[in-house]
Amino acid sequence: MPCWARSRSRAAGVSRDEPAPPPQADRPPAHRGARRRRAGAVPVRAHRRKRRDGRAAVHPPPHRRRRHHRAGGLRGRPRAARAHPALRGDPEGRGDAVRGCGCRDPRASQAGLDAGAPRPRAARPAARRGGGTDERRRAAGARGDQRIPRRRAGLPRRRDGALRQRRARRPGPCAAPGGVRAGAVSLPPEFALIARHFRPLAGEGALDLADDAAVLDIPAGRRLVIAADAMVEGVHYLPDNPPDSVGKKLLRVNLSDLAAMGAAPLGYLMTTTFARGIADDWIAGFVRGLAEDQRAFGLGVLGGDTAATPGPTCLSLTILGTVAPGAVLTRAGAQVGDEIWVSGTIGDGALGLRVLQGSLPGDTGGHLARRYRLPEPRLALGQAIAGLAHAGMDVSDGLVQDLGHLCRAGGCGAEIEAALVPLSLPARALVGADPALLPVVLTGGDDYELLFAAAAGDAAAVLARAAAAGVPVTRIGRFVPGKPEVAVRGLDGTPLALSRGGWSHF
Ligand SMILES: Nc1ncnc2c1ncn2[C@@H]1O[C@H](COP(=O)(O)OP(=O)(O)O)[C@@H](O)[C@H]1O
Ligand SMILES: Cc1ncc(C[n+]2csc(CCOP(=O)(O)OP(=O)(O)O)c2C)c(N)n1
Ligand SMILES: [Mg+2]
Known part of the structure; x- marks a missing residue:
């Protein structure tokens, strides 16, 4: 089953073939909200359709039938529904919410998702499957839940029998602003991208790139020096420059500003705005370059931001360094005769x-x-x-x-x-x-x-x-x-x- 489907069913507490979730107290709040729903009720609008012969069709819910991601790049990607691995304390940051579907679809890896081996799925005893009783249906209706249907229709067809595209679903009354359904914890792929590519670069004070900001101590008796320089594809580097060299250059031009101030490196923040559809390999190479130069120059990433753009890739780095008081080199001070x-x-x-x-x-x-x-x-x-x-x-x-x-x-x-x-x-x-x-x-x-x-x-x-x-x-x-x-x-x-x-x- 694709990762998005797996995640969605878990968030809804519809664990059909897995052990019961941990006690509520161990779960982050967003997860708890999802857990309150009874088995069988999920914040997903049910697709109720009659078979062409008029009887109800029985199908597995849609997410259990999907095999592949729908689109490549950073678009059309699955909505994962489990809490951010950072929230769950997943040390590798590779929780199911950000794990790949295992389908080895290159488009999945392009989206920063790990196309790992599919996991075997054990059947769940019938007694623990989600119920479909009238009572449960009524209770779910009273709560405003949407339910995974037992009955599923076939593909939508025109009168002449030709397949037709299903109309896009409009956000229902439970849709929160921004399209995130109430009760669902959706994580877009940039979290997978951050966990997979940037987290290994995290330096001391970065809180594993899992919090709102970094916290660090400035060495005693030193002053903080801060500078920022951006690099834009086609402006500062050529589109066919090797990605590791782009990562290194981004770090080095900023280190050069520290050098110009007489400072030593402490750490850096980085904002990556990648051209939409950028290859995952490119990001991996870019990070490899950063990793090598982090080691060479003795610093680590403290945080940053990730976005995608229809324009060219834009990389911005803010560097922090320290200098001894009285040893700051500035642009002011040249004298006639120097x-x-x-x-x-x-x-x-x-x-x-x-x-x-x-x-x-x-x-x-x-x-x-x-x-x-x-x-x-x-x-x-x-x-x-x-x-x-x-x-x-x-x-x-x-x-x-x-x-x-x-x-x-x-x-x-x-x-x-x-x-x-x-x-x-x-x-x-x-x-x-x-x-x-x-x-x-x-x-x-x-x-x-x-x-x-x-x-x-x-x-x-x-x-x-x-x-x-x-x-x-x-x-x-x-x-x-x-x-x-x-x-x-x-x-x-x-x-x-x-x-x-x-x-x-x-
Ligand atoms: N968008 C901006 N916002 C605030 N300060 C800026 C901005 N752009 C440049 N500066 C500041 O203007 C000064 C000159 O910038 P710049 O010529 O880019 O310096 P450098 O060559 O050292 O990178 C620096 O102090 C820099 O921090
Ligand atoms: C593809 C490409 N075209 C042109 C240049 C030349 N170039 C672009 S920006 C720049 C100056 C340095 O960049 P800037 O953003 O001004 O950095 P800062 O002075 O702020 O450090 C130069 C020489 C380049 N490096 N790469
Ligand atoms: Mg500058």
Whole structure:
């Protein structure tokens, strides 16, 4: 029997072939409400039909005859009727309400339902089957219950004998707002999705992703740091990017914001709005990437939200971190005369995107594409330079545009030399072959490197701390008096005119 049918009959207390439910006191309130109904009475409208010969037809109730889910994706899915496994204290979160039907229908797994092996069903003694006496019928009617009929009609037919579609049932008087029938505990498939995919990612304080919010302690003597960044399919990542890389990138771009503040990771919240009909495999891959990076960076998910959309997938992550008081790195504080430093190499992500889009050749070894898909959050460096750097941020929109933020926050201008901007070997080769790619490097974004200001006299200390953190850093210019503008000197030493400084969403 499909899972939805099994669940529905249980919620109604119509356990035909299973042991009696646990005592009422052990059950969550929603379950208790369902339990109050007598055997045979369920909050489902009975389908009373006469056979074509006019006599009542005897059929099993509809839910016992269904074998397969009706539709794929996240739509048309079964209504499960048992309490949320979290409410029942199911440690694996795989209670029957969220268990698959066992029919191995790929559409079931697409909906996040576990298509596990069907369970053998034992016959229930006749004495314990739901009654059908007049007295019970009357009592059920008085309570307003709808009853599973003993008699069932055949399929609806037109006069000429052709099958016709049964008209959609209108919500009856017992329907609650939102379509959930009073007395029934329905769980839509996102709960199965959460239990199966996200619960294993739960970190300390997440309360197993089974409560309304997470509760966590901030380590003594630390300050909380919070940032959020979203990624939209087709805007921040390509639809054919491997899903594990999308999960990792989502976490890493947020970790990069913590790095920019000199903070260490604590945990994160995540809101996933999946394109309707997204493959379960995609979500599994996305979660696999998150799981790997959670281990690598030492944090876990604390909660979030799940929705589906007719539009593209939108993933939003809110990251929490901590920092020692006095060691917060902010965008404000750059001073005239400070040197401008950048970590790693610049332009790889932007060039990698163009390689993946097929508009650029030459990424032997896939370095640029990898850098686009998997930025490296510079957490150790951020913490190492905090207290020494005057100001800092991470480069996501483009080096020139983001440097402008440091200028505005510091009340000064900046001058950088393109020739000093550190490039990877593949990027150097591409720009060498086509100097028109230099603006892509300087303004393309997707770098997730740290950009910071430090006093000229502190250069040796910066280099030492960066070396200790294992991250290369390079001086590319200095802050100058004047308007908060960024002047770029091109490879030939002359001013480079750029049509834009970086990425804009609008
Ligand atoms: N929708 C929003 N609601 C509230 N704050 C926002 C919103 N979008 C951006 N911000 C804030 O504006 C600032 C700049 O955002 P952004 O350019 O996205 O920073 P970053 O590059 O570090 O992600 C940040 O402090 C961010 O928290
Ligand atoms: C498919 C695709 N097209 C274009 C880009 C380029 N791009 C999109 S958003 C963005 C800037 C970073 O995203 P944003 O939402 O501004 O992040 P934040 O600055 O808030 O960290 C860049 C460079 C991309 N990463 N992927
Ligand atoms: Mg942002």
